[in-house]
Amino acid sequence: MLGQWPSGVCLVTTVGPHGMHGMTASSFSSVSLDPPMVSVCLGNHLPSRALLGDAGKFAISFLGKDQAHIGRRFAGQDRSVTDRFAGLDWTITPNGCPVLSEAVAWLDCTVAHAYPGGDHTIFVGEVTGAALPRVTAPLLFHSRNWVQLADPLPQTVTARLHGDGDCFEFSADSPPSPEVVRAARQSGVTVVGYVPDAFDPDRAGEVLAAVDALTALGCDEIGLAESPVTPASPLQVRRVLQDAVVRARPAVLRVRLSGDNRLALVNALVAMKSGVSHFDVVASGSGSSGLPLDDLLHLSRQLEVAGPPDLVQIRE
Numbered sequence: 001m002l003g004q005w006p007s008g009v010c011l012v013t014t015v016g017p018h019g020m021h022g023m024t025a026s027s028f029s030s031v032s033l034d035p036p037m038v039s040v041c042l043g044n045h046l047p048s049r050a051l052l053g054d055a056g057k058f059a060i061s062f063l064g065k066d067q068a069h070i071g072r073r074f075a076g077q078d079r080s081v082t083d084r085f086a087g088l089d090w091t092i093t094p095n096g097c098p099v100l101s102e103a104v105a106w107l108d109c110t111v112a113h114a115y116p117g118g119d120h121t122i123f124v125g126e127v128t129g130a131a132l133p134r135v136t137a138p139l140l141f142h143s144r145n146w147v148q149l150a151d152p153l154p155q156t157v158t159a160r161l162h163g164d165g166d167c168f169e170f171s172a173d174s175p176p177s178p179e180v181v182r183a184a185r186q187s188g189v190t191v192v193g194y195v196p197d198a199f200d201p202d203r204a205g206e207v208l209a210a211v212d213a214l215t216a217l218g219c220d221e222i223g224l225a226e227s228p229v230t231p232a233s234p235l236q237v238r239r240v241l242q243d244a245v246v247r248a249r250p251a252v253l254r255v256r257l258s259g260d261n262r263l264a265l266v267n268a269l270v271a272m273k274s275g276v277s278h279f280d281v282v283a284s285g286s287g288s289s290g291l292p293l294d295d296l297l298h299l300s301r302q303l304e305v306a307g308p309p310d311l312v313q314i315r316e
Contacts, residue, residue, distance in 0.1 A: 007027075009026055010028050011074050013058065014048070022074050022098070036130075039122055040123050041120040044120060044121055056110065057096065059093050063103065102133060107130050110128055112125060136246070157307055158278050167191075175213070181217055193222055196225050200227060207244070219251050222244075237271060258289055259295070260289050
């Protein structure tokens with residue numbers, strides 16, 4: 001029954017007489033903001049319960065969508081692993097506990113309370129340190145399965161013709177100075193930085209770094225442009241957008257797809273499911289290589305996603 005309640009996944013780690021120790025847990029919860037406190041429930045039969053109680057400290061590492069294999073390892077599901085910590089990058093917290101260097105976030109805790117909870121012990125820890133090593137979607141656990149977020153479709157989509165509107169556009173490869181960006185925004189112009197070849201599998205890290213840089217620069221919008229030469233795959237569009245949407249905030253993320261790609265509408269659907277509602281389009285029949293407006297309108301109608309007035313105005 002309780003397996004129907006979805007939760008995030010974390011590693012609970014501590015130290016003992018024989019070194020580092022850790023386990024996978026989903027029974028984690030925030031308890032207090034002031035002071036910052038969290039709780040984790042450990043089975044009384046587990047070695048972790050005794051080690052954590054004796055150490056009086058523990059750390060929490062939140063797992064990302066691409067770390068299910070680590071969750072399985074620390075849950076004891078990978079029988080081929082004898083040392084759960086081997087082959088992974090670890091950081092030692094000021095409290096002396098190991099945390100996963102590539103975790104979505106980690107917390108360093110000192111045990112403040114330990115309460116009996118049936119066949120478990122409820123440990124409440126006061127958070128003494130924290131960090132956000134990287135930004136990515138979380139790993140979830142539901143009904144004994146490791147899953148990812150299923151993003152809903154947007155309520156509306158909006159579109160803009162390539163180069164249309166009162167915008168200051170530039171490429172992430174040659175960004176303007178922060179002073180120029182501030183001046184443009186103060187004059188009421190929308191600042192849009194585009195990342196070229198954004199869905200090239202060999203440039204994933206470079207693309208996300210460019211999104212971070214454009215966000216720090218203060219762009220109103222960040223555009224991810226498909227290469228006109230190399231078609232983007234739906235899988236790579238999904239991989240990039242899952243992280244880029246989060247990294248771009250508070251800027252609006254928009255996508256510029258190639259209409260020459262036979263999977264253009266599939267990629268547009270994937271983009272919508274990844275949290276994108278802003279698209280660059282070309283006028284239907286214009287001969288340009290971008291995503292035709294009529295195709296986007298057709299897709300939005302089939303998905304029962306509303307198109308705002310600006311879509312109709314562009315078409316007319």
